Amino acid sequence: MTFANYPSLSGRVVFVTGGASGIGADIVRAFAGTGAKVAFVDIQADAGAALAEELAGAEHKPRFYRCDLTDTAATQAVIAEVGRALGPIGVLVNNAANDDRHEIDAVTEEYWDWAQAINLRPQFFTAQAVRPQMQLLGFGSIINFSSIAWRGGAPNMPAYTTAKAAVLGLTRSLARAFGPDNIRVNAIEPGAVMTEKQHALWYPTPESVDALVSRQCIQKVLLGDEIARTVLFLGADDSRMITKQSIIVDGGLI
Numbered sequence: 001m002t003f004a005n006y007p008s009l010s011g012r013v014v015f016v017t018g019g020a021s022g023i024g025a026d027i028v029r030a031f032a033g034t035g036a037k038v039a040f041v042d043i044q045a046d047a048g049a050a051l052a053e054e055l056a057g058a059e060h061k062p063r064f065y066r067c068d069l070t071d072t073a074a075t076q077a078v079i080a081e082v083g084r085a086l087g088p089i090g091v092l093v094n095n096a097a098n099d100d101r102h103e104i105d106a107v108t109e110e111y112w113d114w115a116q117a118i119n120l121r122p123q124f125f126t127a128q129a130v131r132p133q134m135q136l137l138g139f140g141s142i143i144n145f146s147s148i149a150w151r152g153g154a155p156n157m158p159a160y161t162t163a164k165a166a167v168l169g170l171t172r173s174l175a176r177a178f179g180p181d182n183i184r185v186n187a188i189e190p191g192a193v194m195t196e197k198q199h200a201l202w203y204p205t206p207e208s209v210d211a212l213v214s215r216q217c218i219q220k221v222l223l224g225d226e227i228a229r230t231v232l233f234l235g236a237d238d239s240r241m242i243t244k245q246s247i248i249v250d251g252g253l254i
């Protein structure tokens, strides 16, 4: 299935966090395919460089920056550099996260703070940093990644689910705060997306995937490009009156 063509995304500067692998890589591919100017950050230097090379034939070759998002100052510096190199950022995709599982009794203060430092804190500070660039443009779209995991009450990852629920509170407050500048803020809650990492860690056999898919209304494997389609829509002007919302993309799992 081909991607929809959104003329408003042609030449638009898009910043994607965690874009080197998984769903983030599909988002980078999708925006590059629309003619957007994509910059993406990740801690995986080799995978990020390889993805940029894979997309060298795009109208605008994506730029990869190695950046640890738990380092707020470094993240702010990259966002400023992208604005200088490509022009003001018009779309911010807060995709990066770490869904590490944890036993409740084993959680320390340090672990808790680390989980928030990757799953929640960057989504605020990236928005804070891109806001002046979007104000210059007179528009902007911020897309925050939550997860259906918090709705279901996944018991083996409370530090993660807490952050993913908080993403919706952040989304609604920033939508209200940034709205007067024509900056939209929305969230996406993916379902069980079969990335390479998810296969390797949790769904290693066809039977394990089938068991999961049988619980969805739409009984097809959910892949990252389905999430990317929703991100494109929220990034494009076609959704210009949609803000302060969260869209579940899970094939009807939850």
Ligand SMILES: NC(=O)c1ccc[n+]([C@@H]2O[C@H](COP(=O)([O-])OP(=O)(O)OC[C@H]3O[C@@H](n4cnc5c(N)ncnc54)[C@H](O)[C@@H]3O)[C@@H](O)[C@H]2O)c1
Pocket (backbone or CB within 6 Å): 017, 018, 019, 020, 021, 022, 023, 024, 041, 042, 043, 044, 067, 068, 069, 070, 094, 095, 096, 097, 098, 099, 118, 145, 146, 147, 148, 149, 189, 190, 191, 192, 193, 194, 195, 197, 198
């Ligand atoms: N895969 C799923 O089933 C699923 C389900 C619900 C929600 N989500 C959400 O969708 C988003 C993408 O999911 P995914 O499965 O592709 O995640 P993933 O863990 O496979 O990939 C996340 C990306 O973020 C990068 N990253 C991690 N820590 C970083 C750091 N400190 N600095 C910079 N980059 C860092 C990783 O290297 C990776 O490329 C996440 O927000 C996740 O919570 C995924």
